[in-house]
Amino acid sequence: MLPWNYGFHFATASYIFLGAFYTVLIVVATTLLNAFLRARRDLTKAKAEEIRWHSDFHELAAADRSCRHVLTGEFQSRECPHAFDCRKCETHAKLIASHPPVEGAGEADLFGMSFPLDRMYHRGHTWARPEADGTVTIGLDDLGTRLLGVPDSVELPQPGEEIHANGTAFRIHKREADVRVLSPVDGEVVETGGVDRGYFLRVKPIDGNMDMRHLLRGAEVKPWLLGELERLQLALSMEGASMPSLADGGTPVADIAAAYPRTDWDAVCGEMFLEP
Amino acid sequence: MVRLTGKLADGQFITRGVSRCSTERFLLWLAPWVALLVFGVYCAGLCLVKGLNQTNMDNRFVFGLWIFVDLTIIALGAGAFFTGFLLYILKFKELSAVINSAVIIGLVCYSGAMAALMVDVGQPLRCWFTFWYPNVHSMLTEVTFCISCYLAVLAIEYLPVVLKNRRLKEIPSFLVFEFELHKLIYVLAGVGTFLSFFHQGSLGGLFGVLRGRPFAFREGLMVWPSTFFLFILSAAAVGPSFLILTTWLVEKITHKRLVKDQVFQLLARISGILLCVYVLAKAVDTLVWLNRTSPGLGFEAAQYYDWKPFGTWILFAEIVLFGLLPALILITPGLRARRGWLIPATALACCGVALNRFVQTVQTQALPTLSFDRFLSYSPSWQEVGTFAGVLAYGVLVYSFSFRYSQVFPEERELKAARVMRLEIPEEELVEAGR
Amino acid sequence: MIAQGKTNVAARYGMSIDVDRCNGCGACMVACAAENNVPPAANGATERTGLTWIRVYRVDNGGEGNERRSAFVPMLCQHCGKDAPCVAVCPQQAVDVDPATGIVGQMPERCLGCRYCMAACPYHARSFNWSDPAWPAGMEKTLNPDVAPRMRGVVEKCNLCQGRLHTAKAKAAMAGRVEIDPADYVPACVEACPTRAIHFGNLNDAASEVAQESHRKGSFRMLEALHTDPKIYYQSKKDWVRETASAPRPGKENARG
Numbered sequence: 015m016l017p018w019n020y021g022f023h024f025a026t027a028s029y030i031f032l033g034a035f036y037t038v039l040i041v042v043a044t045t046l047l048n049a050f051l052r053a054r055r056d057l058t059k060a061k062a063e064e065i066r067w068h069s070d071f072h073e074l075a076a077a078d079r080s081c082r083h084v085l086t087g088e089f090q091s092r093e094c095p096h097a098f099d100c101r102k103c104e105t106h107a108k109l110i111a112s113h114p115p116v117e118g119a120g121e122a123d124l125f126g127m128s129f130p131l132d133r134m135y136h137r138g139h140t141w142a143r144p145e146a147d148g149t150v151t152i153g154l155d156d157l158g159t160r161l162l163g164v165p166d167s168v169e170l171p172q173p174g175e176e177i178h179a180n181g182t183a184f185r186i187h188k189r190e191a192d193v194r195v196l197s198p199v200d201g202e203v204v205e206t207g208g209v210d211r212g213y214f215l216r217v218k219p220i221d222g223n224m225d226m227r228h229l230l231r232g233a234e235v236k237p238w239l240l241g242e243l244e245r246l247q248l249a250l251s252m253e254g255a256s257m258p259s260l261a262d263g264g265t266p267v268a269d270i271a272a273a274y275p276r277t278d279w280d281a282v283c284g285e286m287f288l289e290p
Numbered sequence: 291m292v293r294l295t296g297k298l299a300d301g302q303f304i305t306r307g308v309s310r311c312s313t314e315r316f317l318l319w320l321a322p323w324v325a326l327l328v329f330g331v332y333c334a335g336l337c338l339v340k341g342l343n344q345t346n347m348d349n350r351f352v353f354g355l356w357i358f359v360d361l362t363i364i365a366l367g368a369g370a371f372f373t374g375f376l377l378y379i380l381k382f383k384e385l386s387a388v389i390n391s392a393v394i395i396g397l398v399c400y401s402g403a404m405a406a407l408m409v410d411v412g413q414p415l416r417c418w419f420t421f422w423y424p425n426v427h428s429m430l431t432e433v434t435f436c437i438s439c440y441l442a443v444l445a446i447e448y449l450p451v452v453l454k455n456r457r458l459k460e461i462p463s464f465l466v467f468e469f470e471l472h473k474l475i476y477v478l479a480g481v482g483t484f485l486s487f488f489h490q491g492s493l494g495g496l497f498g499v500l501r502g503r504p505f506a507f508r509e510g511l512m513v514w515p516s517t518f519f520l521f522i523l524s525a526a527a528v529g530p531s532f533l534i535l536t537t538w539l540v541e542k543i544t545h546k547r548l549v550k551d552q553v554f555q556l557l558a559r560i561s562g563i564l565l566c567v568y569v570l571a572k573a574v575d576t577l578v579w580l581n582r583t584s585p586g587l588g589f590e591a592a593q594y595y596d597w598k599p600f601g602t603w604i605l606f607a608e609i610v611l612f613g614l615l616p617a618l619i620l621i622t623p624g625l626r627a628r629r630g631w632l633i634p635a636t637a638l639a640c641c642g643v644a645l646n647r648f649v650q651t652v653q654t655q656a657l658p659t660l661s662f663d664r665f666l667s668y669s670p671s672w673q674e675v676g677t678f679a680g681v682l683a684y685g686v687l688v689y690s691f692s693f694r695y696s697q698v699f700p701e702e703r704e705l706k707a708a709r710v711m712r713l714e715i716p717e718e719e720l721v722e723a724g725r
Numbered sequence: 726m727i728a729q730g731k732t733n734v735a736a737r738y739g740m741s742i743d744v745d746r747c748n749g750c751g752a753c754m755v756a757c758a759a760e761n762n763v764p765p766a767a768n769g770a771t772e773r774t775g776l777t778w779i780r781v782y783r784v785d786n787g788g789e790g791n792e793r794r795s796a797f798v799p800m801l802c803q804h805c806g807k808d809a810p811c812v813a814v815c816p817q818q819a820v821d822v823d824p825a826t827g828i829v830g831q832m833p834e835r836c837l838g839c840r841y842c843m844a845a846c847p848y849h850a851r852s853f854n855w856s857d858p859a860w861p862a863g864m865e866k867t868l869n870p871d872v873a874p875r876m877r878g879v880v881e882k883c884n885l886c887q888g889r890l891h892t893a894k895a896k897a898a899m900a901g902r903v904e905i906d907p908a909d910y911v912p913a914c915v916e917a918c919p920t921r922a923i924h925f926g927n928l929n930d931a932a933s934e935v936a937q938e939s940h941r942k943g944s945f946r947m948l949e950a951l952h953t954d955p956k957i958y959y960q961s962k963k964d965w966v967r968e969t970a971s972a973p974r975p976g977k978e979n980a981r982g
Contacts, residue, residue, distance in 0.1 A: 031432070032424070038439055038484065038485060041481055042439070042442060042443060042481055046446060049467060049470045049473075052470040052473075053466040053470045056470065057462060057463060061466070062462035062466050065465060066459075068469070069459075069469055073697075073700070075704055075707070248711065278307075280306055280307075281306055284306040285307065341855060341856050341877045342853070343767065343770075343774065348773035348774045349773050349774060349843065349852050350773050352840035352843040352844050353840065412837065412853065412880075413837055413878040416836075419817040419835060420816045423835060424816070425815055428813060428814050430814065430841050499813070500814070500845050501810050501845075502811075502845050502848075503845070503847065504951070586950075587951050587952075588948065588950025588951065588971055588972045593973050593975035655844060659948065660847070660848065660947070661968070661969050661971060661972060661974070662784040662798065
């Protein structure tokens with residue numbers, strides 16, 4: 015039936031059948047090749063971290079993907095369409111334009127934890143603090159610190175490496191937990207710190223300006239943190255821990271991990287650091 | 291990146307936040323299936339090395355257990371294409387909860403069927419002949435082309451499930467490839483639907499075109515006999531039912547809730563509606579065949595049912611007991627909402643499709659065509675049963691590994707959360723919380 | 726495809742089998758096996774797994790005692806018309822009807838062994854090589870050098886002794902003729918029949934014995950209602966024998982075999 019075979023003759027049925035078959039083969043092969051090429055392009059453009067966050071974000075529970083303006087009560091419910099990158103968000107820009115956030119408002123002491131007002135917070139439990147020399151320091155917020163206690167080890171990027179908002183800033187190991195911590199901002203690492211120094215990374219802006227519109231600040235922090243404590247409680251209960259309710263004013267202890275020696279800490283940290 | 295330390299090695303590959311049994315228990319679960327697989331490979335090896343004289347098939351019963359099983363599992367595996375079609379083409383978003391499971395079941399069914407077919411043919415090394423010397427008028431050519439293409443599509447669709455493994459996705463190239471492939475998956479779903487449509491149909495046509503076998507022969511549309519369309523319809527109807535059945539089985543075995551009830555209900559509703567259409571079409575087809583097609587070829591249809599054990603009860607079982615009954619249960623919201631009704635109904639529907647395939651393959655060959663011939667019987671040899679058992683074990687193993695190391699049911703963690711919340715919060719608040 | 730003829734007028738080779746003459750001796754089966762290198766039954770082969778290109782069925786009228794009558798019906802490939810049920814189903818064109826001779830050919834070298842053609846054949850004229858072909862020691866010397874033995878895992882069936890057709894053609898070519906001499910091409914079963922129950926010839930040749938017999942009263946073909954257009958004609962003077970050619974009848978008396 016193929017032209018090179020003995021007894022070959024063409025008939026309409028052959029045209030239809032072989033045409034359909036080869037079209038299918040071409041479509042499948044093209045799709046696969048297309049995916050390969052796009053993947054290679056992404057890798058050469060160093061978009062792996064961005065993609066990792068996008069794929070993680072879409073695996074988060076629907077409630078965990080809600081817009082920051084839901085936290086503050088401006089929306090009943092709204093799913094963040096930009097994977098927590100408000101710099102791209104027109105809705106956010108409009109809302110900010112109509113109600114400019116009051117800098118310095120809010121409290122530094124929330125539920126017995128310290129959330130100083132001199133910095134901005136990322137939903138992955140990191141903070142970014144602009145320093146006088148134009149650099150930005152990045153560290154774990156108080157809840158993050160309490161979750162990881164004294165880490166068993168930390169994998170920090172080398173000075174000179176670039177990190178991006180919502181990409182991996184560094185990795186932390188604590189007991190069975192192995193989590194990546196999301197970077198709050200874009201920047202080039204100039205110095206690495208550690209638990210003892212109060213910050214983990216010091217970065218400088220990549221193109222001279224540091225956009226931090228997407229970070230939580232001031233009065234926004236409290237409602238967010240309340241939700242986070244609820245999430246923590248749920249995560250702990252899911253992993254089999256029975257505990258007094260945190261949400262009614264119980265203060266998380268300094269080393270939460272130590273308080274739950276038999277809980278799957280990796281699952282709890284994965285939940286809290288937005289790594290499903 | 292991948293740190294393997296002592297006892298954690300296996301656990302490190304398990305999706306974060308879901309509970310899986312210990313490595314020891316998992317190995318214990320695998321052991322009997324691996325044993326069965328080894329036995330199956332031995333049986334298949336016997337057939338390949340010593341020839342098909344190891345089977346109980348003969349010149350008169352040329353298709354046996356394997357063809358029957360192949361046709362059945364390919365029909366049951368239709369959940370893969372149909373769910374993909376509903377999710378990616380018709381945008382039934384809820385079905386993303388079962389798509390991975392459907393793809394794995396599809397892959398297992400199709401690759402298992404292909405493996406069995408390779409043992410079943412007399413000259414497996416000549417399988418490429420069908421691509422080189424295709425006879426486009428043969429239904430079997432259509433089946434071969436479509437099944438092999440669709441198996442490739444399923445393998446590609448299965449890739450993201452594997453690459454989503456917690457440790458594998460740490461490797462940037464895997465992560466990025468998975469992401470880009472997933473964006474194009476609707477193309478594959480479309481191609482898969484096209485291919486499945488044709489090979490489910492041509493599997494039906496396989497027997498429907500046999501003019502020399504009036505028990506199987508059906509009239510039809512252009513080159514396709516009515517069984518072409520009935521097979522598509524029955525496979526699409528039963529695919530979702532089989533998906534419900536397997537998911538329920540996995541839930542029972544693992545003591546977990548894996549899929550939200552509304553997904554079960556949606557699948558059951560789709561299955562029920564299609565089953566209703568199928569039963570109607572099958573009834574009309576049977577009447578036309580009994581009264582027109584078969585007598586037209588000189589065969590009084592009544593004589594088919596003279597040969598015991600295949601009395602008219604088989605018609606009743608196929609259309610009413612395993613067709614109409616589950617169809618009615620599945621379209622009745624009050625009944626399908628209860629597991630006690632839902633699960634038996636899906637099981638009945640699956641039995642129905644198996645019985646239909648049995649009638650098409652085995653009964654067709656058992657009935658004589660020559661007036662001086664006899665009714666024939668056949669029972670599979672242990673080598674045939676062993677090979678089939680090997681295919682079954684292979685399926686269970688692939689599913690077990692996928693379930694343990696990949697995120698087969700994306701809603702699993704959410705449902706785990708819901709279960710915890712149900713202990714703490716009253717039901718109505720839970721609904722509002724949206725988790 | 727086999728023996729593609731160079732004749733100007735296409736032939737339609739066929740047979741006319743007189744059931745009333747057949748005494749069921751089985752000489753045709755033996756002659757066929759010897760001519761076509763059909764191996765003897767393998768160890769453990771049954772009636773249903775052995776190879777034969779022609780099988781003599783015993784048929785009776787279903788009567789009891791003195792009423793009982795028997796006949797023998799040799800069944801071979803019926804060489805159906807160009808829409809033979811087995812041709813369209815083969816996925817790789819290993820089966821075809823030669824337009825020059827009307828012979829339904831089976832190419833064992835291209836056969837996958839899927840056995841779909843066997844399921845399609847209403848006459849059960851096809852056999853599958855369930856085992857490796859083997860001949861008792863010494864018997865391989867009796868093999869016919871003009872016919873290739875088949876390997877395990879392929880289907881085979883009657884091809885109206887294509888080896889003999891080739892020989893006849895070669896002979897005609899040597900003599901500078903285009904047409905073969907009908908006397909040179911006679912299948913083995915026809916030759917071997919002691920009662921001369923089987924006649925063979927070109928159905929397109931109105932003068933041939935088979936063509937005339939095919940139109941004679943009492944001539945019939947198997948399962949004609951299936952519209953397979955066989956080229957094997959049977960004939961009998963007895964009504965009950967002619968009835969065996971139709972489909973099984975409903976009811977108890979359908980056990981004729």
